[in-house]
Amino acid sequence: MRRIILLKKILLSTLFLCSSMVYGQQVSDHKDGAFTEFGYRQGSAYRTASGKPGPSYWQNRSDYEIEVELDEEAHTIKGKVTIAYTNNSPEDLEFVWLHLEQNRFTPDSRGTLTTPVQGNRYNGDIDGGYLIENLKAQIVGRNKAVSEEFLISDTRMRVTFAEPIPSNGGKGTISMDFSYKIPEKGMDRMGRVKVKDGYIYALAQWYPKLAVFDDVTGWNTDPYLGAGEFYLGYGDFEFKVTVPYDHIVVASGELVNPGQVLTKEQLRRMKEAMESDERVYIISPEEVTDYASTRPKQEGSLTWHFKMNNTRDVAFASSKAFIWDAARINLPSGKKAMAQSVYPKESDGDEAWGRSTEYGKASVEHYSEMWYEYPYPVAVNVAAEINGMEYPGLNFCSFRSKGASLWGVTDHEFGHNWFPMIVGSNERRHAWMDEGFNTFINYYSYLAFNDGEYTNNLIQTRRYINQLTNKEREPIATHPDRTQSNNLGMSAYMKPALGLIMLREYIIGEERFDKAFKSYINAWAYKHPQPTDFFNHFENAVGENLDWFWKGWFYSNANIDIAIDGVFPYGPNYVVSLSNKGELPMPVLLEITYEDGEKERRMLPVEIWFKGNQWNHLLRVEKKVVAVEIDPDKVMADINAGNDKWPASLYAD
Structure with missing residues (x-):
């Protein structure tokens, strides 16, 4: 009996070694040339190879x-x-x-x-x-x-x-x-709508x-x-808007002539709001239809004068139907800005726009603390017949939005002040550089707001498998006007955000990622980065060649499918047999469970796939292994969860 057992062990080892030799010879089975160079990203005097504006950069x-x-x-x-x-x-x-x-x-x-x-x-x-x-x-x-x-x-x-x-x-x-x-x-994106007390422009x-x-x-x-x-x-804007005397105007930038368009009481409330972390009414719901009687001018028109410096655009809203409230924004440097909201009576209430200023204040404070300080004097949220659109310092959001929906659209549109208002990318050609980056930073803002009052499950990347495998899908890099309408949400918003989530939470790690991302924002604030500038800057900042990831995730429809083919005893240790069944290679995070219930994690680098789509990893251990799982937190957007675990019986759990 001992001889039979020994022969079985020898046979198993021989088969394993033969398998290793065969797999080790597979140097040409990569799908779509996963590790071939992604373009030729040479630097110049205008844009350096390290992804920064060059010594001769101009705009x-x-x-x-x-x-x-x-x-x-x-x-x-x-x-x-x-x-x-x-x-x-x-x-x-x-x-x-x-x-x-x-x-x-x-x-x-x-x-x-x-x-x-x-x-x-x-x-x-x-x-x-x-x-x-x-x-x-x-x-x-x-x-x-x-x-x-x-x-x-x-x-x-x-x-x-x-x-x-x-x-x-x-x-x-x-x-x-x-x-x-x-x-x-x-x-x-803009327009007009009739509400009970007048038009909102x-x-x-x-x-x-x-x-x-x-x-x-x-x-x-x-x-x-x-x-x-x-x-x-970019440039400086000075603009004057003449409207009927009973209108309220809010806009990007600073109101230069408040004493000419606001009452003394409204000026007092504005000053109070600038010192308050809680909202202060500039015009309360009860005052919407009668405040005009106390205005500096009681017929004809009034001219509102605004200024905004170093900005790429300005927008404004005008209506006699506005409730108007505001609160202070506290910035990391000690500077202050003002969150403001204007909305009609139809939108009032603590479950709706009554919390808009709270949302805007929290959003701007979070992004300022985590990424780059907000540069504008105001952050205005306007209720309109617009589902959500951003401009420097001012948003238009649906006057029908409530609760989690209003938080989500407010946070998303204010996030756009970082991409593309501060980092001035080309939205008309590269929508992912503003929508995708913004969707990514929105995830962390959700987590921060009131300790997660509202949920955002972006990190659950495997929720998107149906879209990632859709035969009609298009690459992230497809220009937005050339993208099928039903693909735009995925290719411009979700997929690039999922890519950044994987980089931060799985491939690179938080510390290196955050330093690189902040460095990118600082390098290109108020300038015009191209996609290659981002790729070059990020690689130089984190110290990794990520050609395989940019090409696979951003410029193709490649998918991830990393599998455990088996786990075999090998002397006192084990061999974990892995294969890359998808088109996009990835590092492999293994969670090992031991007989005593202890768990341990080990990360294998993406370089294991350099010579082929199969890899046998020698797992050196001192205890009996009872289970192995790939990506236990399911951060990697792997399209097949059915081959992530060994033994396969774990899928019944």
């Missing part, structure tokens, strides 16, 4: 002065914009391109003509569009010729100067009058704005179609 600047008037009866905006443009590029510019995004709301716009018959989220009115008049363009300097030459093509306008704007700091000015009808349906894409001229594409003139959002330069 142009646009400073705006805008005056507009809101006509409540005609639902129109009419005004004038003057843009001071600084050409910091190394080439002279004969012309500049501007965005005229209100031109989306015309019958023959590209956005209208590419909207499906059944419609989608980005439905828009078709009776609007800009009227542009009195355009003048001139190089700054004495006796320079004035040009009135412009060409409008869909949502873009080219303005040609009489002589080029000089490179390396040359300046030009562009001024024009503009007007348009405010759409009721503004592609779920949510104004964005409300003025002609300079397109970005950069070192990667030159002029970024992609038209405004729908899913693709915005790519804008």
